Amino acid sequence: xxxxxxxxxxxxxxxxxxxxxxxxxxxxxxxxxxxxxxxxxxxxxxxxxxxxxxxxxxxxxxxxxxxxxxxxxxxxxxxxxxxxxxxxxxxxxxxxxxxxxxxxxxxxxxxxxxxxxxxxxxxxxxxxxxxxxxxxxxxxxxxxxxxxxxxxxxxxxxxxxxxxxxxxxxxxxxxxxxxxxxxxxxxxxxxxxxxxxxxxxxxxxxxxxxxxxxxxxxxxxxxxxxxxxxxxxxxxxxxxxxxxxxxxxxxxxxxxxxxxxxxxxxxxxxxxxx
Numbered sequence: 653x654x655x656x657x658x659x660x661x662x663x664x665x666x667x668x669x670x671x672x673x674x675x676x677x678x679x680x681x682x683x684x685x686x687x688x689x690x691x692x693x694x695x696x697x698x699x700x701x702x703x704x705x706x707x708x709x710x711x712x713x714x715x716x717x718x719x720x721x722x723x724x725x726x727x728x729x730x731x732x733x734x735x736x737x738x739x740x741x742x743x744x745x746x747x748x749x750x751x752x753x754x755x756x757x758x759x760x761x762x763x764x765x766x767x768x769x770x771x772x773x774x775x776x777x778x779x780x781x782x783x784x785x786x787x788x789x790x791x792x793x794x795x796x797x798x799x800x801x802x803x804x805x806x807x808x809x810x811x812x813x814x815x816x817x818x819x820x821x822x823x824x825x826x827x828x829x830x831x832x833x834x835x836x837x838x839x840x841x842x843x844x845x846x847x848x849x850x851x852x853x854x855x856x857x858x859x860x861x862x863x864x865x866x867x868x869x870x871x872x873x874x875x876x877x878x879x880x881x882x883x884x885x886x887x888x889x890x891x892x893x894x895x896x897x898x899x900x901x902x903x904x905x906x907x908x909x910x911x912x913x914x915x916x917x918x919x920x921x922x923x924x925x926x
Contacts, residue, residue: 748813812846
């Protein structure tokens with residue numbers, strides 16, 4: 653044992669132990685959810701279930717509120733992502749290419765929605781929405797989600813556009829390309845990885861949003877996170893595990909996809925004001 657410690661080094665052993673602890677801490681709950689979701693019968697203190705079954709998946713999708721909430725969440729997240737792209741990408745390009753008074757202040761202002769407790773912000777917005785007749789409406793829920801994702805859809809694409817060297821755009825213009833063609837063939841393709849990552853974060857953030865939806869959308873608009881709260885108290889743990897996997901799976905899949913599009917250095921540049 654001593655020769656192994658000397659050969660590998662105490663630091664490497666410590667790092668390996670920390671890695672094992674992190675893996676257990678991170679993957680342990682996910683593994684427990686996966687086991688519960690496919691369990692037919694599992695009694696404490698047995699290590700593995702007595703019976704494996706898909707009955708809880710069938711049970712979850714037979715519940716009318718749960719099935720509706722899943723579809724509603726994905727529809728709202730898709731609408732929010734599409735509208736955010738239309739509204740924020742031109743603003744991000746302007747922040748990256750045009751120098752105007754108070755540009756840094758306006759860019760920094762998109763961070764304010766994440767700088768304060770969200771519940772207080774949502775209550776103030778709910779009062780305004782009540783006066784405008786947007787309470788318990790789909791446009792109201794979509795707007796509250798868009799307010800929550802402005803930072804992602806502005807800061808990250810701004811950094812992506814700034815990383816496109818102006819010399820490449822100027823070279824295209826020198827050979828006769830119009831500004832629109834330069835943007836479509838040079839600027840936009842080079843900035844697309846950052847835009848895709850921002851879109852993924854926007855979609856996931858909308859998918860997981862609960863507080864604003866609860867204040868503005870209840871009782872007619874119940875998304876997955878809202879229904880999740882009632883499942884914890886009103887349904888068996890097995891059904892809760894199934895619903896948790898449905899809610900978690902898109903996050904894991906899309907984050908893995910985002911990792912392939914852009915590096916951590918490029919992503920972190922989206923949160924720097926230059």
